[in-house]
Amino acid sequence: MSLLVVGSLAFDTIETPSGRREEELGGSAVYFSLAASVFGPVRLVGPVGEDFPLALVEGWRARGIDAAGLEVVRGGRTFRWSGRYAGDMNAAETLRTELNVLGTFRPKVPAAFRDSAFVFLANTHPATQASVLSQVDRPRFVLADTMNLWIETERPALLDLLRRVDGLLLNDGEARMLAGERNLIAAGRAILRLGPKWVIVKKGEHGSFLFSADHFYALPAYPAERVVDPTGAGDTFAGGLMGSLARDGAADLGSLKRGMLHGTVTASFTVERFGTGGIAAVDAAAADGRHREFLRFVSP
Numbered sequence: 001m002s003l004l005v006v007g008s009l010a011f012d013t014i015e016t017p018s019g020r021r022e023e024e025l026g027g028s029a030v031y032f033s034l035a036a037s038v039f040g041p042v043r044l045v046g047p048v049g050e051d052f053p054l055a056l057v058e059g060w061r062a063r064g065i066d067a068a069g070l071e072v073v074r075g076g077r078t079f080r081w082s083g084r085y086a087g088d089m090n091a092a093e094t095l096r097t098e099l100n101v102l103g104t105f106r107p108k109v110p111a112a113f114r115d116s117a118f119v120f121l122a123n124t125h126p127a128t129q130a131s132v133l134s135q136v137d138r139p140r141f142v143l144a145d146t147m148n149l150w151i152e153t154e155r156p157a158l159l160d161l162l163r164r165v166d167g168l169l170l171n172d173g174e175a176r177m178l179a180g181e182r183n184l185i186a187a188g189r190a191i192l193r194l195g196p197k198w199v200i201v202k203k204g205e206h207g208s209f210l211f212s213a214d215h216f217y218a219l220p221a222y223p224a225e226r227v228v229d230p231t232g233a234g235d236t237f238a239g240g241l242m243g244s245l246a247r248d249g250a251a252d253l254g255s256l257k258r259g260m261l262h263g264t265v266t267a268s269f270t271v272e273r274f275g276t277g278g279i280a281a282v283d284a285a286a287a288d289g290r291h292r293e294f295l296r297f298v299s300p
């Protein structure tokens with residue numbers, strides 16, 4: 001079934017214990033699309049400036065990424081983000097954000113994308129995320145991402161959004177902050193009461209949790225020994241998860257569990273290289289091989 005992502009396209013400057021890279025291709029919609037396209041076609045909506053190399057879009061098309069929703073802003077400059085990872089590298093320290101075209105982004109979902117069945121609202125202002133919902137007809141499953149900035153500064157808009165989505169994806173620190181709960185299990189349960197039927201909490205190298213009213217599911221991370229750059233791991237996880245759901249054409253408990261397995265495996269490729277290099281090199285066969293290996297790790 002059809003899958004839509006609305007999010008950022010970026011040039012990232014990244015510092016990790018493995019080194020530093022400037023102006024790496026990044027952005028939530030890019031990582032998401034590269035991961036989801038391992039499982040099936042993806043529709044992308046997001047803004048870029050005139051500095052964005054449109055030749056990339058040709059390669060994406062070959063991979064099943066339909067960039068008809070790419071908005072090239074005349075005279076605009078693409079979003080820039082710069083961050084640093086230290087210690088266990090579970091959270092980025094944002095050094096600089098240059099919003100540029102993302103600052104004025106009002107998503108326009110092309111007519112041909114309005115029938116999208118699965119929708120991922122990547123991390124942007126919650127009102128911007130909500131504006132996408134009024135432009136899609138009757139999506140089967142909507143998953144939203146968010147971040148500490150919106151939890152702190154745009155809480156009412158975020159709470160409005162949470163009443164309108166099926167699932168919320170966030171990391172452990174964000175879940176604790178949103179729920180006002182130290183205990184992560186209590187935090188997950190508290191977020192369910194804010195509206196979403198499903199809450200997925202990412203815990204970096206410690207894996208992920210799935211919460212619903214009746215179920216709880218936990219998965220470890222893939223045991224990656226060489227973590228070069230975690231940038232985009234969360235969006236790659238989301239891409240693998242949603243790509244798998246769209247391929248299943250379902251969003252029930254079993255599909256979500258399977259999707260989390262795929263999300264975990266695709267994210268493990270992203271962290272092995274700087275930027276999108278890891279996930280861009282993955283095809284269905286590579287993902288399938290590591291998926292089988294991961295299944296052996298988690299089966300009794």
Ligand code: AMP
Pocket residue numbers: 008009010011012025026027028031080081097123124230231232233234235236
């Ligand atoms: P992740 O590591 O999966 O949370 O996502 C990292 C990606 O998100 C990077 O490629 C950044 O360009 C992008 N990003 C960082 N901050 C923002 C923001 N405020 N809005 C949209 N995208 C962002």
